Amino acid sequence: MQVDTLIHARWIIPVEPENTVHENYSLAINEDKIEAIIPGDDARSKFKANNEINLDQHALIPGLINTHTHAAMSLFRGLSNDLPLMEWLNEHIWPAEQKWVNPDFVSDGTELAVAEMIRGGTTCFNDMYFFPGHTAEVCANAGMRAVVGLIFIDFPTAWANDADEYLVKGEEVHDAYRHNPLVNTAFAPHAPYTVSDEPLKRINVLAEELDIPIHMHIHETAFEVEQSIEQHGKRPLQRLKDLGILSSRMLAVHMTQLELNEIEELAKLGVSVVHCPESNLKLASGFCPAAQLGNLGVNVCIGTDGTASNNDLDMIGEMRTAAILAKAVANDCTVLDAHTTLRMATLNGAKALGLDESIGSLKKGNQADIVAIDLEQLETIPLYEPVEQIIYSGNRQQVSDVWIAGKQVLKDRELTTLEYSRLMDKAKEWQEKIKER
């Protein structure tokens, strides 16, 4: 049989079925889909490929899914650090956003972020930012898969002035991309403390009608919870539940403040939790009980948050932080083992986004979103278990090749759809402008 691409890999880690590592297997890609994953010898006799690739020191994994980003904020990478959260927001990030955020900023920042993500093995991201139509456009052009957030916030911004405008503009973006194979949308009401009850109810209805997820920061800090009790007489999760907005549609991001009954409720309602360990640590937000959530049946996925608070979009590093931090938080070094952690960053993310029928694992019929990691480097030798090596010793610079929907977007570490030198020049231009502030 003729196929477009045939990859012979030292290891293939499909994520589904669980805890599986195929050695010396091959993966066939036809058009945008995975055609087969079978032993190398069988593949060589069965398939004839336009493009045959030997990756004999590499592991193939499903493309990583970063379930919480503010991609355009890449242009604010490292703008200010080591500051108290409210000072950081009030005196640095928000003024910078007020001054700089416009369609060009979003396009250029997103392009930089997409390049960083592809180079680090991320093939899909769930974003929340202003001018989501520009985010979508960049992704469509770069061959990057994304769920762009139709952002909503109670106060006026450069993107919209009031509730109606946020919703109308959001729906326009949704409509423009509803048949795009790479770009999906989600509603993205910013947080319980920045979105009031009425728009939340409207968003909930619209999300059901359009059948898209809802992406929201929830219980990020203790302060948020205290403030809600003062203002609403209840914790944010309870308020959201009373509004009817907690369901399997919801991606609840951060969740550092949780009581046992809340975790049980999340499991029952099918809410997904997006764990952003490095952002939570760096901003001293608290510790998300990632292992406990998983053990009690909550679908937990992993996000980096924006570069302004991380300061990178490195999902391999984030998996490692998630895996080791969870052990200390749970006081149990068996939790978030390597396979579980990889699953959180792939299939669980796909499930949260409603995309697990097509991405998140390597199997016949799925979209060909694939990442190759070169494990034969001095920092990952000797090698006893490839999945454990990726999680505990892997470095994103070992990502050699990336395919999204069958198209190779990283080839031996070279971007194929974006121009490195132009991205660097653009980023430096913004750097000089923003520095002037």
Place this chain on the structure above:
Amino acid sequence: MQVDTLIHARWIIPVEPENTVHENYSLAINEDKIEAIIPGDDARSKFKANNEINLDQHALIPGLINTHTHAAMSLFRGLSNDLPLMEWLNEHIWPAEQKWVNPDFVSDGTELAVAEMIRGGTTCFNDMYFFPGHTAEVCANAGMRAVVGLIFIDFPTAWANDADEYLVKGEEVHDAYRHNPLVNTAFAPHAPYTVSDEPLKRINVLAEELDIPIHMHIHETAFEVEQSIEQHGKRPLQRLKDLGILSSRMLAVHMTQLELNEIEELAKLGVSVVHCPESNLKLASGFCPAAQLGNLGVNVCIGTDGTASNNDLDMIGEMRTAAILAKAVANDCTVLDAHTTLRMATLNGAKALGLDESIGSLKKGNQADIVAIDLEQLETIPLYEPVEQIIYSGNRQQVSDVWIAGKQVLKDRELTTLEYSRLMDKAKEWQEKIKER
């Protein structure tokens, strides 16, 4: 004036004086020492160099000092993960050590570790392992600076059978290297629970006589503390204090279990604490109160621990984990700011090892232990503050060049004193043997 090497750098971060970043400065090296750090234009007129290097997108920092390693264990990298601590030790690590540890294992494992450390910007490490003479020999040959631990443990091992033999063999290693410019020694009694009172008293006397540090795991886990209370009627720190062994000579590693009065005592006695955040997380040992220790006047430095429990020797990654974790532990995002964290991984380490008169900062007269980091890469752009960028976005693969005692041991990412392909072959040979177990 004629000098050996003149480096023109975009940034020079000397660590001492504090919070300083020189832009467009140059650093002159003569023989093994730093001759000058002055503005680039002055340097060009003042010095004539045999070797002139332009690093116009790089930051120079003092070589990183990894204050806790078991270097040879690199050959056990990722051998087993995600297991309960005692099962991991009893059923995996200790049997593997019993079977494999011999002089060849230590030489080959240390060589691999040294290569990894140099490629990651580490120029000095404080080690604890068997056959320290072989560790020393590898370092002397590779041009790596090290403090090799004269290990002591109550039970017999491949290295020594009883207290006398441990001490005699340790002193032999000390004597053999006492005039070596790169290799220093420290006593390394393993831990309070593996070394009894009598040998600790002898080690304390010998350490004073030889004027060398003492390197010991202390308060790594809650279990260790409980066990000591049962067996000795007191916490390990109190027992060590009563034995008279707590002083500015002591590097106390891990320290996840600390009460306020103990921290105050450590500060008073001048004990240094070696913080190993990733090992502590991965083994679910607990949280070292790094920020509180520093605020109360304790000299805190950073170590990776061995690759079997980390699983790397990446000090740039370890600095980042230390910096972000400390904020969440202290519930204060201003602690362990980027400059403080870099200082912990350089000058504080030198101080703990009694070497701060010659290494740990970039200044005239110091040993030329220097690391260049290329910051003009897509993952570290835009760039607002170089030190913050290194700590929060830096990747060890951005380390381009490394000098130790004036000798360039990494040149545009190529090792100059060790052969990459031979190291890979050796590591694979060990991998195949150890896998058979």
